[in-house]
Amino acid sequence: MNYLRHKAEDLVMDESFQQYCSGTNPLAVRFWEQWQQEYPEKKEVVRVARLLYLQLNGGLDAQVFANHHRQFTEAIQAKGIEPGRQAPAAKVIRPNGWKWYAGSVAAALTLLIGSMIWMERGAIDTAAVVDKRPVYASKAGERKSFQLPDGSKVVLNAASTLWLEEGFNSGTRKLTLEGEAFFDVAQNPSAPFVIHTEEMDITVLGTAFNVRAYKEDETNETSLINGRVRVDLRRGRQVYLKPNEKLVINVRKQPEELQTISTKRAATQKAESNYSIAPLTHFPQDSATVELSWVDNRLIFADETFEDIARKLERWYDVKIRFNADELREYRFTGNFNKETLQRVLEVMQLSRGFNFKFEDEKTVVLNP
Amino acid sequence: MNGNLSTQAYWRQLREGNTDALSALYQLHYVGLINYGVKLTGDRDLANDSFTAVLLELWEKRNTLPDVTNIRSYLITCLHRKMLHEIESGKRRNNTHLQLNLDQEAEWSHEDYILAIEGNDELSRCLTKAFQQLTQRQQQLLRMKFFDNLDYEHIALECGITKRTAYNIIYDALKQLKQELKGHEQAIGLPVSEMLLAVSLLLIFQ
Numbered sequence: 001m002n003y004l005r006h007k008a009e010d011l012v013m014d015e016s017f018q019q020y021c022s023g024t025n026p027l028a029v030r031f032w033e034q035w036q037q038e039y040p041e042k043k044e045v046v047r048v049a050r051l052l053y054l055q056l057n058g059g060l061d062a063q064v065f066a067n068h069h070r071q072f073t074e075a076i077q078a079k080g081i082e083p084g085r086q087a088p089a090a091k092v093i094r095p096n097g098w099k100w101y102a103g104s105v106a107a108a109l110t111l112l113i114g115s116m117i118w119m120e121r122g123a124i125d126t127a128a129v130v131d132k133r134p135v136y137a138s139k140a141g142e143r144k145s146f147q148l149p150d151g152s153k154v155v156l157n158a159a160s161t162l163w164l165e166e167g168f169n170s171g172t173r174k175l176t177l178e179g180e181a182f183f184d185v186a187q188n189p190s191a192p193f194v195i196h197t198e199e200m201d202i203t204v205l206g207t208a209f210n211v212r213a214y215k216e217d218e219t220n221e222t223s224l225i226n227g228r229v230r231v232d233l234r235r236g237r238q239v240y241l242k243p244n245e246k247l248v249i250n251v252r253k254q255p256e257e258l259q260t261i262s263t264k265r266a267a268t269q270k271a272e273s274n275y276s277i278a279p280l281t282h283f284p285q286d287s288a289t290v291e292l293s294w295v296d297n298r299l300i301f302a303d304e305t306f307e308d309i310a311r312k313l314e315r316w317y318d319v320k321i322r323f324n325a326d327e328l329r330e331y332r333f334t335g336n337f338n339k340e341t342l343q344r345v346l347e348v349m350q351l352s353r354g355f356n357f358k359f360e361d362e363k364t365v366v367l368n369p
Numbered sequence: 370m371n372g373n374l375s376t377q378a379y380w381r382q383l384r385e386g387n388t389d390a391l392s393a394l395y396q397l398h399y400v401g402l403i404n405y406g407v408k409l410t411g412d413r414d415l416a417n418d419s420f421t422a423v424l425l426e427l428w429e430k431r432n433t434l435p436d437v438t439n440i441r442s443y444l445i446t447c448l449h450r451k452m453l454h455e456i457e458s459g460k461r462r463n464n465t466h467l468q469l470n471l472d473q474e475a476e477w478s479h480e481d482y483i484l485a486i487e488g489n490d491e492l493s494r495c496l497t498k499a500f501q502q503l504t505q506r507q508q509q510l511l512r513m514k515f516f517d518n519l520d521y522e523h524i525a526l527e528c529g530i531t532k533r534t535a536y537n538i539i540y541d542a543l544k545q546l547k548q549e550l551k552g553h554e555q556a557i558g559l560p561v562s563e564m565l566l567a568v569s570l571l572l573i574f575q
Contacts, residue, residue: 056515151378
């Protein structure tokens with residue numbers, strides 16, 4: 001979020017600013033203190049906004065909260081409760097414990113158990129590797145959505161894997177991603193949400209964003225829908241993203257490709273770097289966000305090369321696509337498909353640019369001029 | 370993102386015995402719950418003691434807690450009961466405020482809110498006066514948003530307006546209050562930081 005143009009009334013409306021004033025979220029406090037150090041000229045706007053907010057919330061400022069919070073902490077410690085500890089949970093899930101649930105619990109809880117079972121199964125699927133981290137995985141041709149233990153929502157695109165690092169949700173929330181996922185991160189002031197990928201680490205407060213980090217792709221992307229994220233690149237650089245922006249990393253370092261991205265989308269490209277920041281692409285008909293279309297089961301190409309599109313199709317439909325002529329790779333297409341078969345998608349593409357395709361078998365498509 | 374979603378997650382974690390969830394629920398609901406207690410009894414510290422006691426009881430009962438969809442109102446009901454109990458058992462009989470507003474979920478009058486937010490200093494009185502010049506609707510929405518700490522969804526539902534309208538009414542009211550605040554500060558002199566700036570500008574342009 002870029003707050004530089006915020007007036008006092010805009011700040012008062014901002015939730016993290018409110019949490020800074022009331023002191024109830026340490027991350028918000030830290031953010032706004034740093035922000036004022038960075039932009040000392042904003043201190044006056046902050047002062048006015050803070051006065052207004054504290055007047056309206058009944059005078060619950062950071063000092064009142066600190067006193068109350070101390071009493072709260074002392075009270076729970078007196079009961080022997082130490083923060084950050086997993087106390088014995090309810091003994092419920094046992095092989096024959098299912099009857100215990102029957103009839104006694106609302107549908108919402110059933111859903112919850114459903115997702116827990118899914119989780120365990122996901123872990124078993126990939127248990128071949130000696131790796132005790134909980135795993136969520138999707139195969140080519142499938143997309144999965146689920147909720148992480150901290151309440152964050154994740155949609156996994158095809159052929160993607162997400163590992164929860166040790167201690168997830170007890171003090172830290174770290175995970176590793178290969179592939180593509182959309183995250184809607186639950187707020188937790190005490191545990192930043194960090195995603196590791198091969199090319200970058202992404203740190204978030206509560207926010208919604210998309211990460212694309214397929215190993216075989218030429219570019220990796222982080223697209224931000226709202227909130228605030230920080231991306232740490234492998235070479236030690238840090239980038240802050242604003243809503244509606246994406247960071248594109250050129251993994252194989254092909255300067256000409258970077259050029260097209262940056263000139264075409266008026267991106268701000270840093271000299272001698274392998275990344276650029278670009279606005280998200282909206283599809284002209286209905287302003288759907290191209291980067292997120294897969295979450296709604298829509299397959300969208302926005303002026304992309306056939307080579308890039310083929311890779312997407314391979315993952316989307318779980319097929320292999322072979323080019324019998326290299327010139328086809330450079331063809332560019334724009335299209336928007338809603339739950340169409342691969343056959344149909346290719347037929348529509350044929351209408352705009354001549355090429356032939358043949359299903360060699362169920363899982364292999366061959367492209368000819 | 371979705372405040373309710375994370376509250377739900379903490380609730381689940383509380384039931385699973387995660388102690389962090391206890392602190393997180395305290396922080397997330399602090400403003401709304403403390404002010405509910407203030408509204409009920411006028412005693413902020415009692416509200417905090419009672420809120421803490423409620424959370425501790427929930428912790429004790431974590432293995433048998435129900436699946437709750439509206440966690441905020443569940444907490445408020447617990448707090449309400451707790452505070453009534455505190456008062457009736459006479460622990461704080463000396464406190465003069467304590468028989469205020471004890472009807473179940475009494476709708477709070479604007480006067481009560483104004484009393485609750487008015488401080489002793491000049492500035493606070495000026496803001497309170499400006500607040501009273503707002504329309505009843507504006508006052509009501511400001512109270513719901515900042516004092517009760519409700520989200521726009523809830524406010525929109527309760528007032529029968531859209532979230533966008535709720536947002537706009539609150540925004541305009543804030544703008545008005547800000548103007549009053551600035552006017553007041555100009556009348557009594559600039560705040561120190563601006564005064565220093567004015568002085569240094571004077572020195573530069575002499």
